[in-house]
Amino acid sequence: MLRDDELVELIRRGESDRVEFTESTTDLDKVRQAICAFANDLPDHRQPGVFFMGLKDDGSSAGLTIDDKLLQRLGGLRNDGKILPFPAMEVDKRLLNGIDVAVIQVEPSDNPPVKVDGRCWIRVGPRRAQATAGEERRLTEKRAWGNLPYDAHPVPLSSIERDLDLMKFSNEYLPAAVSPEVLRENDRQLIEQLQALRLTTPDGIPTATALLMLGRDPRYWFPGAYIQFVRFAENELSNTTLDQAELSGPLPEQLRALDLLLKRNIGTALDLRGTTHAEKPDYPFDALRELVRNAVIHRTYESYTPVRVTWFADRVEIRNPGSVYGDVTKENFGQPGATAYRNPTLAEAMKTLGFMQRFGIGIQTARNALAANGNPPPEFDIQDTFFCVTIHQQNEQP
Incomplete structure (x- = not known):
């Protein structure tokens, strides 16, 4: 995690596309959205985003009690199943400018777009917003394929039309993965939907996960997958x-x-x-x-x-x-x-x-x-x- 002097400097500069303050300990949905936005790193800073709990908008003390129970709740947000894929994050209690704060440091994801309950959040300057279809496309194009786990890698020679059950994707997987409101609001093409859900590469090659979950014949590509x-x-x-x-x-x-x-x-x-x-x-x-x-x-x-x-x-x-x-x-x-x-x-x-x-x-x-x-x-x-x-x-x- 960043040193105390580095965190103090971020507080001095105020909220930005890398920094957010909050004085609430109860609005965990807001915290999840902030984690998601920092992990997506739409501005492509390639630096961690930092969420400070215990500060007002001007960076002054909100007078919160930062205890182990709160830190455990915040740490549990990583794998409670609402933020997908898993964010790389650290949670710690720090004394900064004489103020006790909970600090959540979030690393940029190698596998964006990161979503909360099927919604993609980004930072636009000091504010948080849902990503547009064009912004999600930009996030998809940022993926660092060489750093991804095996199940997210493309499978050479496989194809969307020949090897994936697209009816199953449209009728079963897509409605489960994306909120109804988002589906109603966008008019994305099938390949864009597959890309946004990390099932294909930007050039349309199915990933290992796509073939294992939606493949017409997964054992052709993975002989032990039974x-x-x-x-x-x-x-x-x-x-x-x-x-x-x-x-x-x-x-x-x-x-x-x-x-x-x-x-x-x-x-x-x-x-x-x-x-x-x-x-x-x-x-x-x-x-x-x-x-x-x-x-x-x-x-x-x-x-x-x-x-x-x-x-x-x-x-x-x-x-x-x-x-x-x-x-x-x-x-x-x-x-x-x-x-x-x-x-x-x-x-x-x-x-x-x-x-x-x-x-x-x-x-x-x-x-x-x-x-x-x-x-x-x-x-x-x-x-x-x-x-x-x-x-x-x-x-x-x-």
Whole structure:
């Protein structure tokens, strides 16, 4: 983060297209919009934008209390799922000119346009505004393709017309990704809509995410992009299978099909304890669903290996190619705040279509569901080339 003397100088110069002040701690939508605008960096300063919470418009003290709870709320805005793609930002408490302020420093995005709830915000001098279609086009043209993750890269030799299901994009993906008001107000061509949603390059080449989510044949481009499901009758691999399937196609179709498979294979027993009798599953559906979706989103798609769901008599194993990524290590995996996305554009697309509710909570959601159902905690095996989670049956059978 910038030094104190650099921050003081920004305050002295006042609000601009790199600086915003606020004296409110409750209007988080305003904060998200400011983060979005700084990340988009429409003026192309290629320098961080800074949001100061605790200052009036003239830079004087607003008399706010800046505590750890507030800082945690502000830091949580990065991955609450409303700002997409994820902004690179830091949050800190600083004493500047004798005033306690919360400072949010936002780095320019390599993958604009950044949006909040489907709306693109920019800075025009000292004010914040929604981007026009022309301004969004400028942001799209700014993308630094060489710095982007694998899932945002173009796939050579693929084409929009031949390889993408454009009806699915128009009828399903676009209405979920862009607010109805914005759709009514603009008259963009299809290729402009695809570009704005980071699904194609400016010259119209589909990205990896586009082909995985909307492709007519994703496995042609990514041979390992499928889910292999098999259920054995025993506790180990055997020749006796009770169910099996190979799920291909766009990832949303795979996940919907797998939901049905999981529900079909979850057994229930009548719990006769207590005054009321209720059926209880051997595995909670929510836990299995979260862990499989986690595997599909976080896996590496450069591998020819599928996500494997192996169901034994006493446990379920979910295994995906690719280990932990970025700031997440074997030591801090699963801890609060330890999140990193190998495929952030794919994660954004999954959230757009409702396969994720909020970023960074899937593991905890699974743990909570298992505990509530009486299952042991999940066991994680993290290796250099793969990741495996094992879910055991209930501790106590009725």
